[in-house]
Amino acid sequence: MTDDEPLREPRSDAGAADLHAPTFGAGRDRHDDQGVVADSEFRSYYGRPVLKPPVWEWKVPAYLFTGGVSAGAALLSAGADLTGRPALCRAGRLGGFGALLASSYLLIADLGRPERFHHMLRVAKPSSPMSVGTWILVAYGPGSGLAAMTELLPGSLRAMLPGRLPARVGRLAGLSSAAVAPALASYTAVLLSQTAVPAWHEARRELPFLFTGSAAASGAGLGMLLAPVHEAGPARRLAALGAGAELVAARLIERRPALETTAYTRGRAHRLRRASEYLTLAGALAAATVARRSRPAAAAAGLALLAGSALQRFGTFDAGVASTKDPAYVVVPQRARLNARDGQHRHGDQAE
Amino acid sequence: MTDEHSLYGPLEDPAADAGHQEHPPRVGFFTDTSVCIGCKACEVACKEWNDVPEDGLDLLGMSFDNTGMLGASSWRHVAFIEQERPLGRQDPGLSDLPTGPSAAEHTAEVVADGLRDAPRGGGELGTEPVDLGFPSFELPGAGTGSETRTDFRWLMSSDVCKHCTHAGCLDVCPTGALFRTEFGTVVVQPDICNGCGYCVSGCPYGVIDRRPDDGRAWKCTLCHDRLRGGLEPACAKACPTDSIQFGPLDELRERADRRLEQLHEAGVGEARLYGRDPEDGVGGDGAFFLLLDEPEVYGLPPDPVVPTRDLPSMWKHAAVAASALLAATAAVFIREGRR
Ligand code: SF4
Ligand code: SF4
Numbered sequence: 001m002t003d004d005e006p007l008r009e010p011r012s013d014a015g016a017a018d019l020h021a022p023t024f025g026a027g028r029d030r031h032d033d034q035g036v037v038a039d040s041e042f043r044s045y046y047g048r049p050v051l052k053p054p055v056w057e058w059k060v061p062a063y064l065f066t067g068g069v070s071a072g073a074a075l076l077s078a079g080a081d082l083t084g085r086p087a088l089c090r091a092g093r094l095g096g097f098g099a100l101l102a103s104s105y106l107l108i109a110d111l112g113r114p115e116r117f118h119h120m121l122r123v124a125k126p127s128s129p130m131s132v133g134t135w136i137l138v139a140y141g142p143g144s145g146l147a148a149m150t151e152l153l154p155g156s157l158r159a160m161l162p163g164r165l166p167a168r169v170g171r172l173a174g175l176s177s178a179a180v181a182p183a184l185a186s187y188t189a190v191l192l193s194q195t196a197v198p199a200w201h202e203a204r205r206e207l208p209f210l211f212t213g214s215a216a217a218s219g220a221g222l223g224m225l226l227a228p229v230h231e232a233g234p235a236r237r238l239a240a241l242g243a244g245a246e247l248v249a250a251r252l253i254e255r256r257p258a259l260e261t262t263a264y265t266r267g268r269a270h271r272l273r274r275a276s277e278y279l280t281l282a283g284a285l286a287a288a289t290v291a292r293r294s295r296p297a298a299a300a301a302g303l304a305l306l307a308g309s310a311l312q313r314f315g316t317f318d319a320g321v322a323s324t325k326d327p328a329y330v331v332v333p334q335r336a337r338l339n340a341r342d343g344q345h346r347h348g349d350q351a352e
Numbered sequence: 353m354t355d356e357h358s359l360y361g362p363l364e365d366p367a368a369d370a371g372h373q374e375h376p377p378r379v380g381f382f383t384d385t386s387v388c389i390g391c392k393a394c395e396v397a398c399k400e401w402n403d404v405p406e407d408g409l410d411l412l413g414m415s416f417d418n419t420g421m422l423g424a425s426s427w428r429h430v431a432f433i434e435q436e437r438p439l440g441r442q443d444p445g446l447s448d449l450p451t452g453p454s455a456a457e458h459t460a461e462v463v464a465d466g467l468r469d470a471p472r473g474g475g476e477l478g479t480e481p482v483d484l485g486f487p488s489f490e491l492p493g494a495g496t497g498s499e500t501r502t503d504f505r506w507l508m509s510s511d512v513c514k515h516c517t518h519a520g521c522l523d524v525c526p527t528g529a530l531f532r533t534e535f536g537t538v539v540v541q542p543d544i545c546n547g548c549g550y551c552v553s554g555c556p557y558g559v560i561d562r563r564p565d566d567g568r569a570w571k572c573t574l575c576h577d578r579l580r581g582g583l584e585p586a587c588a589k590a591c592p593t594d595s596i597q598f599g600p601l602d603e604l605r606e607r608a609d610r611r612l613e614q615l616h617e618a619g620v621g622e623a624r625l626y627g628r629d630p631e632d633g634v635g636g637d638g639a640f641f642l643l644l645d646e647p648e649v650y651g652l653p654p655d656p657v658v659p660t661r662d663l664p665s666m667w668k669h670a671a672v673a674a675s676a677l678l679a680a681t682a683a684v685f686i687r688e689g690r691r
Binding site for chain 2: 042043044045046047048049050051052053054055056071075076079080082083110111112113114116117119120122123125127128129130131134181182183185186187189190193194195196197201204205207208209211212215216233234235237238241242245324325327330331334335337338
């Protein structure tokens with residue numbers, strides 16, 4: 001009896017015959033690809049989810065991807081600008097800005113009240129990664145846009161301006177966006193893990209590396225796709241590095257000894273992430289080998305890296321959603337934590 | 353209180369922490385489920401006072417619960433759980449009747465199976481009705497003898513937003529629509545919310561949700577308008593058994609401790625408080641409960657933690673990853689430059 005410590009949720013029903021009785025649906029075993037834990041091992045309210053599944057739909061994982069592409073491309077174009085690779089620079093600036101435009105659309109369209117998107121700008125709130133991200137985008141956008149503008153300047157206009165002005169403006173703008181790009185690439189990881197969603201929160205240590213790796217691989221993939229082979233050397237190396245980080249981080253998440261992260265290894269999330277791994281691996285291998293010689297091979301590798309990054313984002317997103325729909329991901333780890341804290345294993349009758 | 357407790361840990365005065373200088377004491381609910389009779393007056397009073405729209409009239413097959421769970425348009429939700437065991441030392445009065453086991457187990461299975469195919473896994477309100485094979489023409493319990501007679505108890509509990517000391521929903525809201533009131537409660541401002549949906553995933557209790565046709569997030573306001581007018585919230589006012597008790601949180605905590613002691617003395621050893629402890633993962637709930645079984649049986653998370661607890665560490669990891677990205681980009685160009 002635990003009457004002397006009344007606040008720690010004492011249990012006096014250990015050993016009750018109905019301990020697992022009518023409060024869960026026992027049907028799960030019949031579709032055992034759907035539940036992580038047999039229902040007889042935890043209790044729930046009619047098998048209902050404890051958490052609300054995210055209301056976000058495909059637009060949010062799509063943004064995770066386009067934001068990453070934009071950040072990777074901005075970094076690459078700044079480096080290309082400084083080391084005299086005009087075609088790679090142009091590809092990065094235009095591709096990066098295009099991805100930024102797509103990101104803005106996706107972010108705004110996903111709101112329940114899109115016409116109120118500017119309400120994000122009325123506060124700056126460090127505890128909300130979405131607020132932080134808004135201000136990161138505000139800092140990032142102008143540089144990215146201006147740099148792309150200088151690339152698009154028509155020749156006649158360029159002739160009217162003093163000789164070096166467009167290049168100087170472009171360089172400054174490009175550098176300013178590149179300075180913010182690492183934040184843009186990594187904050188989205190905190191955006192997902194700063195939630196009660198079990199699979200996202202549990203992967204909070206690896207997600208930043210997964211996402212920056214994915215951003216580097218996809219930004220570099222864009223460079224390989226759009227820039228000629230002789231200028232794309234840095235893109236190929238960045239692709240290999242980014243892909244490596246992405247692959248390792250993805251595996252580390254799966255190997256975390258927690259029930260929450262098994263959501264990554266089941267169902268649709270699993271299929272998406274496996275496909276992503278193959279594409280990313282193939283893209284990285286090609287970047288290190290054939291893409292140095294052949295433009296078509298470089299383009300194919302670039303596309304594979306982009307697709308791999310996109311699928312990784314969708315897979316990660318999917319795992320999180322799945323982990324909110326099954327109460328096991330919430331109840332089982334929390335119950336285990338409570339029992340461990342109490343130092344008593346009164347739930348030892350779990351394996352019936 | 354120290355600053356670090358702004359994110360996690362015990363926090364004496366959340367209203368002051370949020371910047372309210374002169375403010376009334378923190379108020380909340382103590383929901384004593386041991387006296388709840390499942391009348392749902394709270395659900396109705398809440399809908400009426402707050403003008404909360406209807407959200408589906410379905411029969412869910414979950415005992416008398418046809419609300420399902422809390423959501424954008426259900427700010428109070430009465431859970432019904434049927435169990436084949438006595439309540440404390442109560443005599444359910446079934447021993448002389450030809451009663452069989454309740455249908456609870458069977459219906460729970462049917463419901464759980466049906467939920468798997470629901471669009472949001474049952475995370476939406478008013479999930480599709482399920483077919484329980486009713487009506488049937490057999491007498492309940494007919495065909496079974498006295499050997500199948502069972503004990504029986506009915507657990508009922510009126511769930512509500514917990515108005516957490518450290519509220520996940522409030523921490524993540526990027527527009528400032530969610531705010532801490534002078535009473536220490538957590539409220540959404542409908543004229544500010546732009547429906548980003550972050551709060552829905554930030555809440556460790558699955559309380560707040562977005563209304564699909566409206567696009568904004570909604571939840572219990574603890575009747576902020578009534579509080580300002582010196583009235584108690586509508587649900588507490590309507591509750592005929594005082595299962596829902598409203599008052600200053602300190603007072604409620606004392607009252608709850610006394611009630612728990614009383615129940616333990618009366619032999620209801622399974623009684624426990626939930627959300628009472630300021631040391632728990634959310635710094636204690638503004639609305640806490642006395643339960644008669646484990647929280648997960650009522651659909652409550654057994655040990656919720658506000659995601660913000662890990663925010664500093666998450667930003668550190670992100671900063672390392674961001675620096676690595678910058679360094680990697682520099683490295684790929686520098687190597688090329690040397691060649
Ligand atoms: S986190 Fe959930 S339970 Fe806590 S105040 Fe917000 S909506 Fe209510
Ligand atoms: S949906 Fe509304 S209340 Fe919720 S986090 Fe977004 S702006 Fe804030």
